[in-house]
Amino acid sequence: MPEMTYRDAIKTTLVEEMDRNPNVILMGEDIGVYQGTFRITEGLLDKYGPRRVVDTPISELGFIGAGIGMAMLGLRPVIEVMTWNFSLPAADQIIQNAAKIRYFSGGQVGVPMVIRGPNGAGVQLSAQHSQSLESFYGHFPGLKVAAPSTPADVKGLLRAAIRGEDPVIFLEHAGLYGHKDDVPENDYVVPFGKARIARAGRDATVIAYSRMLHFALAAAESLARDGIECEVVDLRSLRPIDYETVIASVRRTHRAVVVQEQWRLFGAAGEVAAEIAERCFDDLDAPVTRVTGADVPMPYARSIELMAIPHEQDIAEAVRRALS
Amino acid sequence: MKQVEKPQIDPQVALRWYKDMIYIRTFEEQTERSFRRGKIGGYLHVYTGQEAVVTAFLEASRPDDIMFTGYRDHPHPLLRGSDPGAIMAELYGKVTGVCKGKGGSMHIFDVSRGFYGGYGVIGGHIPLAVGAAYALRYQNTDRVCLCFFGDGAMNSGAFHEPINMAGLWGHDGTCPVVFIIENNLYAMGTSVKRSSAVTNLASRFDQYAIPNEQVDGMDIFAVHGVASRAIDEARRTGRPYAVEALTYRFSGHGAADLFQPYREKTEVESWRQRDPIRMLEGRLRADGHLTDGAIAEIQAAADRMVEEAVKFAEASPEPPAEELYTDIYADA
Structure with a gap:
């Protein structure tokens, strides 16, 4: 299995899928001539030409809406948002059109479209460029939402997204673009709604996704030195969400800590915690706890920015509290 | 506005237009009655008064051209040949409706006839139509996308972004x-004068390098002339084209718009003098192509079709419980 960065896993999958299906096209701001803000699409304009690699004006509503129309007519647009923060002007298109057209047309037409780009905090990008929008998009039936943590899952989930028939919110993390790991070759597909046991353990279950998965694994590593064995579950996709794997794990460990980078209120972690509480009440030896970002707009200064997102120690402390 | 000389039109063609307009008006008047009787729920927006616009554009287009529109969306699929029973059943919320009763009046779809909806958020479908047009060219076809919207949509953000992209893509011939613009002078209760800094709406397309013109939307000959030119041009060049049809809705904005405090009764009456159906009828009559007997027959035929549609809708079952959770995803 070759090693590959998270960034290269995205690009490799885009290339493979574009080679496989001429209806796959890319669209977004500065993805062509500029080569992509995060250089995901470097060289692709030269390789595929301007009809398949479409540079757009700064018109998220316009080009995401256009992508919906393309998808309804049989193309498979993969649209890059420079960051998910900039998807908000297009939220009406995503929520009111993409998510619902299949339903209100009585199943006559679907929207096989992928929107991808970085989600979550970077380094000192401040309040308008650091948001995590997974629970926002996860709220709407008709959308699928993926939040991969590894290069292998990037490849498998992006492939499933592009080959699927439904609109997909594909949440990457800019903090992971340089992250390197093994990636299976060939036609590797990860189905939506299938979580992964990233580390097996018996004492507590830590549930995470995207960048927080790595913090959870680091916390598990440090706890293991004290003889505490955490099971770490990587959700991979948030809609559909694999509650079965989560519930089965919690029934084994009797303790659960749910981790998310986003704000605490109405977040993904609260949703998972509620499901555990409803289904595993008698199995639990401690309250389900959440580790989340601070309830503040993201500050600029590094000292307080670091305090606004969860870290390895926060997760380890939550596990220790659950065991105390 | 260009004055169009009365062209020589095949009377058979003009008679077909007349029948089409009678058909969609009869259908719409029935939907208003059904709404008042509580048979149709939610919102209901009827096309009464604007018939010449959709009729002429559909006549000028090919059956494989595609269409998007807002929520005043009943006549577009009807004139493409959609089953009036299935449209009426959709309004009645029945499982035999075109969308299985999941869309209702604002979300009529008949994709098999190139009708891609039926959207409830003003202006929200405009970017879809632009992307769909791109797809038609990408697939190396010479099909054209017709995108209908009202004067109100032109003040939404969802107008400006895709219109700029359409103009831009038009330079490469990739956006037919x-x-x-079905300019009926009112965005709900707000007149064009009170909502648009420029009242010549067609001229706004100048800024986006899109050829445009205004036309008298009550004169079907004039609309047909412009529609043919616009559609042929888009098909030939792959560039967008815009037509502002000046028209008027005789009914309220929606079925709940009872008092219409935003317009005078005399204004409605004066527009009714320019009813597109009566104007065409007068001309056909003057030229000897239409008699009282023929008019009565045409109306009776329309009445029968609409009656049948109502009967079908009335007799159809409501969606069963299992329909609640279908059509959300491709596999569920």
Whole structure:
């Protein structure tokens, strides 16, 4: 299995899928001539030409809406948002059109479209460029939402997204673009709604996704030195969400800590915690706890920015509290 | 506005237009009655008064051209040949409706006839039509996308972004879309004068390098002339084209718009003098192509079709419980 960065896993999958299906096209701001803000699409304009690699004006509503129309007519647009923060002007298109057209047309037409780009905090990008929008998009039936943590899952989930028939919110993390790991070759597909046991353990279950998965694994590593064995579950996709794997794990460990980078209120972690509480009440030896970002707009200064997102120690402390 | 000389039109063609307009008006008047009787729920927006616009554009288009519109969306699929029973059943919320009763009046779809909806958020479908036009060219076809919207949509953000993209893509011949503004002078209760800094709406397309013109939307000959030119041009060049049809809705904005405090009764009456159906009828009669007997027959035929549609809708079952959770995803 070759090693590959998270960034290269995205690009490799885009290339493979574009080679496989001429209806796959890319669209977004500065993805062509500029080569992509995060250089995901470097060289692709030269390789595929301007009809398949479409540079757009700064018109998220316009080009995401256009992508919906393309998808309804049989193309498979993969649209890059420079960051998910900039998807908000297009939220009406995503929520009111993409998510619902299949339903209100009585199943006559679907929207096989992928929107991808970085989600979550970077380094000192401040309040308008650091948001995590997974629970926002996860709220709407008709959308699928993926939040991969590894290069292998990037490849498998992006492939499933592009080959699927439904609109997909594909949440990457800019903090992971340089992250390197093994990636299976060939036609590797990860189905939506299938979580992964990233580390097996018996004492507590830590549930995470995207960048927080790595913090959870680091916390598990440090706890293991004290003889505490955490099971770490990587959700991979948030809609559909694999509650079965989560519930089965919690029934084994009797303790659960749910981790998310986003704000605490109405977040993904609260949703998972509620499901555990409803289904595993008698199995639990401690309250389900959440580790989340601070309830503040993201500050600029590094000292307080670091305090606004969860870290390895926060997760380890939550596990220790659950065991105390 | 260009004055169009009365062209020589095949009377058979003009008679077909007349029948089409009678058909969609009869259908719409029935939907208003059904709404008042509580048979149709939610919102209901009827096309009464604007018939010449959709009729002429559909006549000028090919059956494989595609269409998007807002929520005043019943006549577009009807004139493409959609089953009136299935449209009426959709309004009645029945499982035999075109969308299985999941869309209702604002979300009529008949994709098999190139009708891609039926959208409830003003202006929200405009970017879809632009992308769809791109797809038609990408697939190396010479099909055209017709995008209908009202004067109100032109003040939404969802107008400006895709219109700029359409103009831009038009430079490369990759966006064969015709924008049809059904300017009925009112965005709900707000007149064009009170909502648009520029009242010549067609001229706004100048800023986006999109050829455009205004036309008298009550004169079907005039609309047909412009529609043919616009559609042929989009098909030939792959560039967008915009037509502002000046028209008027005789009914309220929606079925709940009872008092219409935003317009005078005399204004409605004066527009009724220019009823597109009566104007065409007068001309056909003057030229000897239409008699009282023929008019009565045409109306009776329309009445029968609409009656049948109502019977079908009335007799159809409501969606069963299992329909609640279908059509959300491709596999569920």
